[in-house]
Every structure is written in C-alpha cells, then in structure tokens.
Amino acid sequence: MAGKQINPMLKMALELGPIILFFAGYLKLRDQSFTIGGTAYDGFIVVTAAFVPLIALTTFILWRLTGHLSKMQVATVILVTVFGGLSVWLNDDRFFKMKPTMIYLLFGGLLGFGLLRGQSYLKYVMEEVLPLQDEGWMKLTQRLTAFFLSLAILNEVIWRTQSTDTWVYFKTFGLTAAVFLFFMTQAGVLSKYALEDSGEDV
Incomplete structure (x- = not known):
C-alpha cells in the first residue's frame, strides 16, 4: 500500500541526511582517536557508532510521516544496524x-x-x-x-x-x-x- 505523501525535500533530507552527516563526520574525525572505557577507537568507528542510531531514527521518522517503508529501506536499516554494530562492538571497520x-x-x-x-x-x-x-x-x-x-x-x-x-x-x-x-x-x-x-x- 502506498504511503502518505510528504514534502519531497523533507523526504530527501531524511533519506540522504545520515549519509551526508556520516561523510562530514568522517572528514572531521578521521585522524583522531578516542579512548572509551579503556579502548582506543579511531574516528571511523566513532562516526559509525553515531551513524547507526541516526539512520534508524530518520527511518523511523519517515515511517511515522508516511506510514510506509519500502522493503529496500527496511533491509538497509537492518543491515546497517547489524554490520555497523559489529564494527563498533569488535572495533573493526571491516564489517x-x-x-x-x-x-x-x-x-x-x-x-x-x-x-x-x-x-x-x-x-x-x-x-x-x-x-x-x-x-x-x-x-x-x-x-x-x-x-x-x-x-x-x-x-x-x-x-x-x-x-x-x-x-x-x-x-x-x-x-x-x-x-x-x-x-x-x-x-x-x-x-x-x-x-x-x-x-x-x-
């Protein structure tokens, strides 16, 4: 079933915003290292840790506004959560x-x-x-x-x-x-x- 229509610019911001913020955050933090709980994390891992809840939040907002998510959107947020979470948990950017x-x-x-x-x-x-x-x-x-x-x-x-x-x-x-x-x-x-x-x- 088709979802409710929302402002195209708002829809684009919700879909592309997390990706743009990930890119900007990486450029700012890529050469830095952060020690959290006695473990050192590089900028990529820190930005990934922020990206996972951000894309989950924007996807949730999109669903609340439109009442609909495509199967591609659902699969994407699940895989981002799984592989992004593994990267942060294991401190390994390969995932x-x-x-x-x-x-x-x-x-x-x-x-x-x-x-x-x-x-x-x-x-x-x-x-x-x-x-x-x-x-x-x-x-x-x-x-x-x-x-x-x-x-x-x-x-x-x-x-x-x-x-x-x-x-x-x-x-x-x-x-x-x-x-x-x-x-x-x-x-x-x-x-x-x-x-x-x-x-x-x-």
Missing part, C-alpha cells in the same frame, strides 16, 4: 565496509531467484509507479540483477585494496552516482515497454 556488499548481494540474489522462477520481483515492488509490459519488467530485472551483483563485487575490491578515505568517497558519491546513472541508461527500456493508459502496447 561496516562489507555492508554495501551484503545489501547488493541480497537485492541481486532476490531478483535473480525470481528470474530463475520466471518472475520479476521488481514488478511486484514498482508496478504501481512504473507500468511496464511483462517483457520490459524481465529485461529491467535482468539488468538490475547484474548491476547489483557488479556493485557488490566492486565494493569488495575497493574496500579490500584501497584506503579508508577512498572507500568513504566511493560509498558516499560513487555508489549513489552509479545507481542514478544506471536508471538514466534504462530510459530506452522504460520507453519501449511502457504501458499506455488504454492498456495497448507501445
């Missing part, structure tokens, strides 16, 4: 860096499982806002599955081979830009397989 990998593997795996069954799970989530012919849904789902799995691999390569600075920039800007560009490049599929109001094929 949080693995979080995007897990998110994209989850989404890509679910879409891929649907494709193996001859179904587009993407259609079930987006058909109300994006009416397409069945063939269009299958093509878009195939491409999005490959895209998500590619991002999972790319994230693993970046965090395992590059500096934390590089990974933070990649996570904040690279992944966001990649998702935006992907959907921009699918304009041909969306146009070719769009359903007319009359229900006739394009």
Whole structure:
C-alpha cells in the first residue's frame, strides 16, 4: 500500500541526511582517536557508532510521516544496524565496509531467484509507479540483477585494496552516482515497454 505523501525535500533530507552527516563526520574525525572505557577507537568507528542510531531514527521518522517503508529501506536499516554494530562492538571497520556488499548481494540474489522462477520481483515492488509490459519488467530485472551483483563485487575490491578515505568517497558519491546513472541508461527500456493508459502496447 502506498504511503502518505510528504514534502519531497523533507523526504530527501531524511533519506540522504545520515549519509551526508556520516561523510562530514568522517572528514572531521578521521585522524583522531578516542579512548572509551579503556579502548582506543579511531574516528571511523566513532562516526559509525553515531551513524547507526541516526539512520534508524530518520527511518523511523519517515515511517511515522508516511506510514510506509519500502522493503529496500527496511533491509538497509537492518543491515546497517547489524554490520555497523559489529564494527563498533569488535572495533573493526571491516564489517561496516562489507555492508554495501551484503545489501547488493541480497537485492541481486532476490531478483535473480525470481528470474530463475520466471518472475520479476521488481514488478511486484514498482508496478504501481512504473507500468511496464511483462517483457520490459524481465529485461529491467535482468539488468538490475547484474548491476547489483557488479556493485557488490566492486565494493569488495575497493574496500579490500584501497584506503579508508577512498572507500568513504566511493560509498558516499560513487555508489549513489552509479545507481542514478544506471536508471538514466534504462530510459530506452522504460520507453519501449511502457504501458499506455488504454492498456495497448507501445
């Protein structure tokens, strides 16, 4: 069921605000170390500890305002809490860096499982806002599955081979830009397989 409409700028602030604050906080604290309870934590871990409750709070506010959260939003906040919490608890930034990998593997795996069954799970989530012919849904789902799995691999390569600075920039800007560009490049599929109001094929 669709949620209540709220101001688009407020919605964007709630969705992107935590990511922007994480990035700003990391830039400010990345070279600092904090001793808490006799244990030294670097700036990345401290910022991660702040990011986890922040994204949970903004997601809760979004749910209260709209009465609805997408499955992607729910899965994201759960994985942020689990992997961010592990990073803070074990004082090991690798868990949080693995979080995007897990998110994209989850989404890509679910879409891929649907494709193996001859179904587009993407259609079930987006058909109300994006009416397409069945063939269009299958093509878009195939491409999005490959895209998500590619991002999972790319994230693993970046965090395992590059500096934390590089990974933070990649996570904040690279992944966001990649998702935006992907959907921009699918304009041909969306146009070719769009359903007319009359229900006739394009």
